[in-house]
Amino acid sequence: MNTKKKILVTGGTGYIGSHTAVELINKGFDVYIIDNLSNSHAEVVDSIEKITGTRPFFANIDLNNKSAVNEFLRVHSIDAIIHFAAFKAVGESVEKPLEYYRNNIGSLLNLLELCREHNIKNFVFSSSCSVYGQPDYLPIDEFAAVKPAQCPYANTKKIGEDILKDTAKVVDINIISLRYFNPVGAHPTAMIGEYPIGAPLNLFPIVTQTAIGKREKMMVFGTDYDTADGSCIRDYIHVVDVAIAHTVAIERMLNGQSKDRYELFNLGTGNGLSVLEVLNAFEKITGVKVNYQLTDRRAGDVEKVYADTSYANKELGWKTTRTLEDMITSAWAWEQVLQKKYAEA
Ligand code: WQD
Numbered sequence: 001m002n003t004k005k006k007i008l009v010t011g012g013t014g015y016i017g018s019h020t021a022v023e024l025i026n027k028g029f030d031v032y033i034i035d036n037l038s039n040s041h042a043e044v045v046d047s048i049e050k051i052t053g054t055r056p057f058f059a060n061i062d063l064n065n066k067s068a069v070n071e072f073l074r075v076h077s078i079d080a081i082i083h084f085a086a087f088k089a090v091g092e093s094v095e096k097p098l099e100y101y102r103n104n105i106g107s108l109l110n111l112l113e114l115c116r117e118h119n120i121k122n123f124v125f126s127s128s129c130s131v132y133g134q135p136d137y138l139p140i141d142e143f144a145a146v147k148p149a150q151c152p153y154a155n156t157k158k159i160g161e162d163i164l165k166d167t168a169k170v171v172d173i174n175i176i177s178l179r180y181f182n183p184v185g186a187h188p189t190a191m192i193g194e195y196p197i198g199a200p201l202n203l204f205p206i207v208t209q210t211a212i213g214k215r216e217k218m219m220v221f222g223t224d225y226d227t228a229d230g231s232c233i234r235d236y237i238h239v240v241d242v243a244i245a246h247t248v249a250i251e252r253m254l255n256g257q258s259k260d261r262y263e264l265f266n267l268g269t270g271n272g273l274s275v276l277e278v279l280n281a282f283e284k285i286t287g288v289k290v291n292y293q294l295t296d297r298r299a300g301d302v303e304k305v306y307a308d309t310s311y312a313n314k315e316l317g318w319k320t321t322r323t324l325e326d327m328i329t330s331a332w333a334w335e336q337v338l339q340k341k342y343a344e345a
Helices: 015-026 043-052 066-075 090-095 097-118 152-170 203-212 239-254 275-286 310-315 324-344
Strands: 006-010 030-034 057-059 080-083 122-128 174-180 182-184 218-221 236-238 262-267 292-295
Touching: 006 015, 015 030, 015 043, 015 239, 066 097, 080 097, 080 239, 090 097, 090 152, 097 122, 097 152, 122 152, 122 239, 152 174, 152 262, 174 239, 182 203, 182 239, 203 218, 203 275, 203 324, 218 275, 236 239, 236 324, 239 262, 262 310, 275 324
Parallel strands: 006 030, 006 080, 030 057, 080 122, 122 174, 174 262, 182 236, 218 292
Antiparallel strands: none
């Protein structure tokens, strides 16, 4: 009899979802992916199989199609869900608030109602450090007040957390929200990485695209922040460390180690780095110059944010092990793979 626990990864062909699928398979879980491929590629399933030697089950389903998800859950007896699938572009969310609320909140509600119906008792939610806004103190811990969201995308994460907290009060389900700081880098095999359908908007892919010549130059947003060099500070974390944290959260719930039905943890390294520090490190580590220009602040950016990791380190027994060099070398190797993929497409 197959006694492997079955984990459903929604958004499993996406950036963080695909890395998490790999780590789950490596730990011996049976992985099921649901994704509607709205911002990812079906070939990621092949890549996961190449890396792990095991092909995850894949279904192209939109989570807003509740009857399709219901049918999926009726056929497969799932033990736990990790819910990544969501729209995530900050600027786009300002332009399309209804699409963002409908997609991100609607899919979460569908999944939670179906968890109740199918008696699925373990749920991990992708949240974001954006719920802290500009924190009143740094490093920021999980007990800090949540601030008004800066954009509809961030608000879907804040509302999502509220929905989960209220649900755990009355439904017999373990829920863990993981608040990501800035996930970057790619798998060390360079077989999976960030592979969005449109143009990326985050710092790391913009740096690597500029270095490889796909972009002529890039902008550094802001020169007058209250930081040593005037640029913003973030807590960049290797995507594989983020993925491993999800497997730890799943094991915590399945082993009955949760302290509360609703828990939340920061996923960061605890190190704040400025944009200019990232650029300097990139040039030093790769030996490739990046053509960048200093410019005005970007609307909506917080000045600095980095995690207090002590609670996650102690309670989850999880700690990041990958360095800035690992983040940069893996992101750079992946950009070279992407260049070939886009050339062939
Ligand atoms: C990092 C720093 C920019 C691009 C966002 C979301 C957050 C999370 C991750 C996930 C900032 C600077 C960037 C560029 C630059 N969500 N920058 N030039 O804004 O911290 O977080 O993504 O899906 O919820 O808000 O990440 O990578 O966009 O920016 O100078 O061309 O790099 O100003 O200081 P951010 P980012």
